Amino acid sequence: MNTEPHPPRDDEGSTGPADAAGVDGDTDPVAEEQERVRAETVRRLERSMGALGTAAVSRMEQRLGWFRRMSAQDRSWIGLVAQSGVAAFVDWFRNPVRGRPAITVEVFGTAPRELTRSVSLQQTVDMIRVVIDVVEGQVDELAAPGGAQQLREAVLRYTREVAFSSAKVYARAAEARGAWDARLEALIVDALLHGDHEDGLQTWGSALSWSHTPVIAVAGETGGEDPGKILDDLRAAARRFGHDVLAGAQGRRVVVVVGVGDRYPEEDLPAAAAEPLAGLFGPGPVVVGPAVADLRAAGASARAAVSGLRAAVAWPDAPRPVLADDLLPERALQGDTEARGQLVEEVYVPLLGAGSPLLDTLSVYLEHASSLEATARMLFVHPNTVRYRLSRIAELTGRTPSDGRGSFVLRVAVALGRLAQTHEG
Known part of the structure; x- marks a missing residue:
């Protein structure tokens, strides 16, 4: 009996050297070349990081008038953000398997929060455009031979993420500012109502x-x-x-x-x-x-x-x-001391200063259902005299005695004035 093992058939697989090379030793020449080009591009980018950041700031000074008018401190912060953005891009380009870059932390985390008040969202978009122009203008020199397209696509993707992150930064700042403003507004309104602070x-x-x-x-x-x-x-x-x-x-x-x-x-x-x-x-x-x-x-x-x-x-x-001033009688009846004092000062005091005929005429006129003839008979004067006195009352107080609302205001004001006068006496 032949006890030697049979050679393996093709469908049973093989562990021979040829198969080992096919399974474990195969490499993708295209991928290898892309990685080699990427590594060389990264080295070139690392050597050029400082120059790119400086060129971006210089281009901003040339093209953006508002940037030139900023304080030196704010310009330095923006330069730092530009340098951080270039460095973060190189680091992300070196390790593309990391997925989306954490731009909000890596780039905008270097600047103080107050910078969002100095630089508007529109100005940030202008800065991003300038940086893109600077980098894209040097893609051919920065990329390794054969890597220009790879670098250009990476720049476009990265700048898109920068734009989204910029919007997120400003949205969060606006939300925080809005919440703080709302709390401060409520505090001020409360202080105004209570006379505090x-x-x-x-x-x-x-x-x-x-x-x-x-x-x-x-x-x-x-x-x-x-x-x-x-x-x-x-x-x-x-x-x-x-x-x-x-x-x-x-x-x-x-x-x-x-x-x-x-x-x-x-x-x-x-x-x-x-x-x-x-x-x-x-x-x-x-x-x-x-x-x-x-x-x-x-x-x-x-x-x-x-x-x-x-x-x-x-x-x-x-x-x-x-108007709150048109509600003075109702406010006074409800116990508002300021409304009571205002009615007395604006209505009763002017009438009192004008002499007793006006106050007497007004009292009789109101008591007799706003009747000219009845008032004239009670005061033993001509109706025209009553008319003249009523017109003087309207001039002094701004309230018309013959008007329903005006007569109500005048009645309350005179009553409050007499009470105040009695209390003072």
């Missing part, structure tokens, strides 16, 4: 680039709608009109402080500035505080607007928006 208001306003005066406050309600959306809409609308704006939500109440500048006549200022914003509040009354000189004094306007918002329910037919 008035010395720091100008500093806080400067941090938000506040520059416009005079200032008004507008208060309304959310009406069940999303407060965040209402605040965003109000900010966007106010800024479209060129106003400075601070906005904060307090439960169902929304308060907006607006620096309106000089685009409105002084006599039309509060209502005209608030009119485009009123429709962005939720359902319900919208109350506008009086115009004040600056942000430091805006607390008075904000408190008047909020007081008017609370009292507006007593005047269902009030316009929208309505």
Whole structure:
């Protein structure tokens, strides 16, 4: 019996030298050549990194006017970012198997966060274009023979990642800035309403680039709608009109402080500035505080607007928006001491200073259902005398006794004035 083993057939595989060379020893000549070209290109890039960064900064100085106007410190930071970008590209090009480059950390991590305020996103795009032009202009010299296309494709891919990372950096900075601004706005609005930290208001306003005066406050309600959306809409609308704006939500109440500048006549200022914003509040009354000189004094306007918002329910037919000064009687009846004092100063004191005939005529006229004849009979004067005195009352107070709303304001003001006078006596 023949006990020698049979030679292996072709379909059973083989462990001979030929097969070993075919399985383990085969190499791809094309891949080897690409790696050799890549390695040589990397060596050339490493020798040229400093020159590329310097050339990029020099080209920026030539082509970008805003870059030349920057401070030396900011220009040096940008030069450092350019050098870091070139170095990160060479490192990534050396090891392509790493996948997408970590550009945000490797490149933008070298610059301070404040640089995003000095350089806009559009300016960053301009810088990226300049760097691309510099590198692409030297591809033939930088690449090893036969590697120009390989290097050019790598540059395009890398710069695309730089562009995406730039957008991400600015988006994160804008998100962080927006969140910080919103918190600071809410803090300022709260301080204005409570009369706290008035010395720091100008500093806080400067941090938000506040520059416009005079200032008004507008208060309304959310009406069940999303407060965040209402605040965003109000900010966007106010800024479209060129106003400075601070906005904060307090439960169902929304308060907006607006620096309106000089685009409105002084006599039309509060209502005209608030009119485009009123429709962005939720359902319900919208109350506008009086115009004040600056942000430091805006607390008075904000408190008047909020007081008017609370009292507006007593005047269902009030316009929208309505001035806080037009709600003085309702505010006074609700216990607003500032509204009481304002009514006395603006209505009762002028009438008292004009002499008793005007006050007596007004009292009798209001008590007799606004009847000229009845008032004349009670005072033993001619109806024309009553008419003249009523016109004088309107001139002094800005309120017309024969008007329904005017008579109500005058009645409350006279009552408050007499109470105050009695208390002082």
